[in-house]
Amino acid sequence: MGIPQPAFYIFKCEQSAPPGMPKPSCVTPQTQDLFQHLATKLMQEGIMGTVQPIRTSCMNRCSAGPLILVEPGHTMYVRLTKEKIDRIVTEHIIGGNVVQEFVIEDELWDEAVTPKEMQKQMGR
Numbered sequence: 001m002g003i004p005q006p007a008f009y010i011f012k013c014e015q016s017a018p019p020g021m022p023k024p025s026c027v028t029p030q031t032q033d034l035f036q037h038l039a040t041k042l043m044q045e046g047i048m049g050t051v052q053p054i055r056t057s058c059m060n061r062c063s064a065g066p067l068i069l070v071e072p073g074h075t076m077y078v079r080l081t082k083e084k085i086d087r088i089v090t091e092h093i094i095g096g097n098v099v100q101e102f103v104i105e106d107e108l109w110d111e112a113v114t115p116k117e118m119q120k121q122m123g124r
């Protein structure tokens with residue numbers, strides 16, 4: 001028997017913009033401890049390992065940050081707070097139910113375009 005795969009990956013955008021940049025970023029002095037909070041929550045629940053938190057750079061939905069992407073499922077949660085993270089872990093990661101009220105709006109997260117379809121659109 002091999003090493004089990006993680007059941008979930010949670011990608012947390014850790015991009016911060018320099019002060020004065022017009023573009024919003026997911027990490028500000030007010031939100032800089034959210035990744036640590038997520039990791040601590042996973043440890044407290046005893047599920048670190050089968051749930052793997054990953055720090056990432058920008059996922060191009062900056063206006064809705066701070067945000068995480070949960071895989072599998074392609075579920076993006078936005079405008080995060082510690083309280084929201086706790087509920088996402090409890091209700092989605094452990095309970096199996098997506099927390100719809102924290103999911104990104106459809107207009108910011110429409111259906112994916114397959115690579116093959118994109119090539120077609122580019123005339124390749």
Ligand code: FES
Pocket residue numbers: 013014015016024025026027057058059060061062063065067
């Ligand atoms: S800075 Fe986080 S999505 Fe762009």
